[in-house]
Amino acid sequence: MSTATEPVRILPKSPSDDSEGQFLEVSMGPQHPSTHGVFRMDVVLDGERVVKLKPVFGYLHRNHEKIAEHESYLGSMPYTDRLDYFCSLTNNWAYALAVEKLAGIQVPERAEYIRIITAELTRFQNHAALIGFLTQDMGASGTPLMYAFRERETILDLFESLTGARMMCNYMRFGGCRVDLPVGWLDQAKKFAATLPRFLEEFERLLASNEILMARTQGVGVLSKEFAVNAGVTGPVLRASGVNYDVRKVDKYGIYDRFAFKIPLGEHGDTYDRYMIRLLEMRESVKILNQALKDIPDGPIVDPKTKIRGFRPKPGEAYGRIEAPKGELGFYLVSDGTSNPYRYRVRPPSLMNLTVLEELCIGRNVADVVVILGSIDIVMGEVDR
Amino acid sequence: MTLETIKSEIEVSVPGCVLEIIANPSPSGQHSLRIDPAHAVAIATFLRDAEHLRFDYCSNVTGIDWPSKEISEKVKVKKTVDGVEQEVEEVRKLQTAGHLEVVYHLYSMEKKQGPVILRMRTEDRAEGVHLPSLTHVWRSADFQEREIFDLYGVIFDGHPDLRRILMWDDFKDHPMRKDYVEPDDYEYEPTAHDQVLERARQHRTVMGAQ
Numbered sequence: 001m002s003t004a005t006e007p008v009r010i011l012p013k014s015p016s017d018d019s020e021g022q023f024l025e026v027s028m029g030p031q032h033p034s035t036h037g038v039f040r041m042d043v044v045l046d047g048e049r050v051v052k053l054k055p056v057f058g059y060l061h062r063n064h065e066k067i068a069e070h071e072s073y074l075g076s077m078p079y080t081d082r083l084d085y086f087c088s089l090t091n092n093w094a095y096a097l098a099v100e101k102l103a104g105i106q107v108p109e110r111a112e113y114i115r116i117i118t119a120e121l122t123r124f125q126n127h128a129a130l131i132g133f134l135t136q137d138m139g140a141s142g143t144p145l146m147y148a149f150r151e152r153e154t155i156l157d158l159f160e161s162l163t164g165a166r167m168m169c170n171y172m173r174f175g176g177c178r179v180d181l182p183v184g185w186l187d188q189a190k191k192f193a194a195t196l197p198r199f200l201e202e203f204e205r206l207l208a209s210n211e212i213l214m215a216r217t218q219g220v221g222v223l224s225k226e227f228a229v230n231a232g233v234t235g236p237v238l239r240a241s242g243v244n245y246d247v248r249k250v251d252k253y254g255i256y257d258r259f260a261f262k263i264p265l266g267e268h269g270d271t272y273d274r275y276m277i278r279l280l281e282m283r284e285s286v287k288i289l290n291q292a293l294k295d296i297p298d299g300p301i302v303d304p305k306t307k308i309r310g311f312r313p314k315p316g317e318a319y320g321r322i323e324a325p326k327g328e329l330g331f332y333l334v335s336d337g338t339s340n341p342y343r344y345r346v347r348p349p350s351l352m353n354l355t356v357l358e359e360l361c362i363g364r365n366v367a368d369v370v371v372i373l374g375s376i377d378i379v380m381g382e383v384d385r
Numbered sequence: 386m387t388l389e390t391i392k393s394e395i396e397v398s399v400p401g402c403v404l405e406i407i408a409n410p411s412p413s414g415q416h417s418l419r420i421d422p423a424h425a426v427a428i429a430t431f432l433r434d435a436e437h438l439r440f441d442y443c444s445n446v447t448g449i450d451w452p453s454k455e456i457s458e459k460v461k462v463k464k465t466v467d468g469v470e471q472e473v474e475e476v477r478k479l480q481t482a483g484h485l486e487v488v489y490h491l492y493s494m495e496k497k498q499g500p501v502i503l504r505m506r507t508e509d510r511a512e513g514v515h516l517p518s519l520t521h522v523w524r525s526a527d528f529q530e531r532e533i534f535d536l537y538g539v540i541f542d543g544h545p546d547l548r549r550i551l552m553w554d555d556f557k558d559h560p561m562r563k564d565y566v567e568p569d570d571y572e573y574e575p576t577a578h579d580q581v582l583e584r585a586r587q588h589r590t591v592m593g594a595q
Binding site for chain 2: 057058061063065066101102103104227229230231232233243245250313314315316317318319320321328330332334335342343345347351352354355384385
């Protein structure tokens with residue numbers, strides 16, 4: 001795991017340790033395929049066992065928050081795409097929601113439906129790709145990942161025909177969405193949504209009872225309920241530990257209260273539960289998707305009273321949050337009445353979920369670190385900002 | 386549960402604390418509670434542990450920089466001009482004291498309520514201002530307080546591992562402060578030229594070269 005250029009320092013033997021060997025300090029990353037980006041872990045090892053682990057990041061830091069202070073409110077919208085570049089549409093939504101709270105803007109019904117459709121498609125492709133990457137980290141080289149990417153490609157095609165971009169969508173606006181659905185988009189999406197249960201069936205059969213996957217994940221990286229809450233872990237990682245907390249249900253932002261869906265919960269809080277919870281959440285996303293595609297009304301997609309040019313919210317502050325695929329994504333905005341935000345803060349779920357990484361890895365083997373990190377689901381664009 | 390009732394409950398449970406409700410004029414209506422740093426840990430522990438509140442989840446920790454600024458206000462002053470007493474408008478300039486502010490957004494996962502917003506202010510904006518750390522109450526504040534230390538320069542007393550988190554360790558300034566000046570040259574590369582030259586010189590002396 002150690003890169004050739006990193007010096008290997010032998011630490012003094014700890015007095016409480018009666019083992020023969022000495023501790024070995026290994027720098028995992030930043031250029032390591034299992035770290036999902038430019039991310040480093042300073043790991044202290046006792047043989048194969050992890051004694052200490054400190055995450056090191058900031059390699060992608062560009063001070064997103066400072067840039068936003070020099071931009072107009074709308075000017076930051078394309079930047080939010082680059083936070084969690086897998087899920088640009090949910091990033092857009094979280095930012096739009098915070099600004100709508102700050103300025104008291106209402107969103108027309110059709111726009112709310114479009115937001116939910118795009119957000120659930122985003123969640124679906126994120127979870128599918130994550131499971132693919134997780135199994136890739138365990139050595140299932142390619143097949144599950146390619147199955148996931150096959151579906152993801154279709155979803156990105158849908159995004160492209162709607163927003164003009166596959167990943168950097170820049171689609172939401174304050175009080176609605178940028179453009180209306182193109183002709184035939186809904187039919188295309190409905191046809192695609194009808195194929196999703198078959199994919200999920202196939203994907204689950206491919207992996208869920210796989211012996212290697214179970215051996216590598218069950219009982220690995222157990223996260224207790226109390227610690228997860230105290231450490232601010234959110235999203236699927238929290239729910240895999242059995243805490244029933246989903247911002248979609250708690251805040252009922254948008255029009256999520258109209259949809260019938262369940263919140264899957266894990267029991268053990270181990271890596272297998274974190275994997276399984278994503279499969280189950282994908283099923284629930286398909287349910288929401290089908291309802292939204294059926295019920296979407298006609299109408300305007302943006303509130304005509306919203307000012308686009310010269311948008312200056314009154315002084316004050318607002319914190320808006322949504323359930324992004326990786327957890328609670330929040331934007332905290334302070335306005336001083338000018339056209340730029342006085343303070344713009346992103347609450348990134350990936351960063352908060354990394355808080356527990358050390359505790360999950362201590363006592364496990366090095367190879368488990370890779371699996372545990374993979375199941376937490378981080379994107380460095382969001383961690384470093 | 387309104388902020389007023391929470392405030393009065395804190396005042397009962399944490400004697401001697403100074404609280405102030407900061408109104409938020411925006412349509413979001415998220416008012417916040419300013420707490421004094423001396424009692425911050427006691428207040429936070431109360432909010433987390435009280436049976437009916439149970440704010441067990443600290444979602445977001447933010448720093449805000451408020452530099453000192455000049456406010457001009459018009460004051461009517463009575464003056465004697467040419468022997469006649471008149472009321473004259475005079476512009477007075479006031480210098481407000483700058484401060485750094487740290488904001489905590491709390492939710493309750495158990496009771497599904499929130500947010501309650503806590504704010505703490507520093508005395509001034511000097512280098513190395515102190516505030517108490519709430520990491521021991523909510524572990525989720527760990528990385529975020531480190532980030533505020535890194536980008537704003539607030540030192541959190543009692544934080545278990547207060548190091549820079551996004552900038553590199555040798556970095557000097559705090560980039561999120563409003564008066565931060567960017568360096569002219571971004572091509573900074575921490576190479577130890579002087580140490581290398583010094584070692585080369587010693588090597589030459591030992592080898593008896595020249």
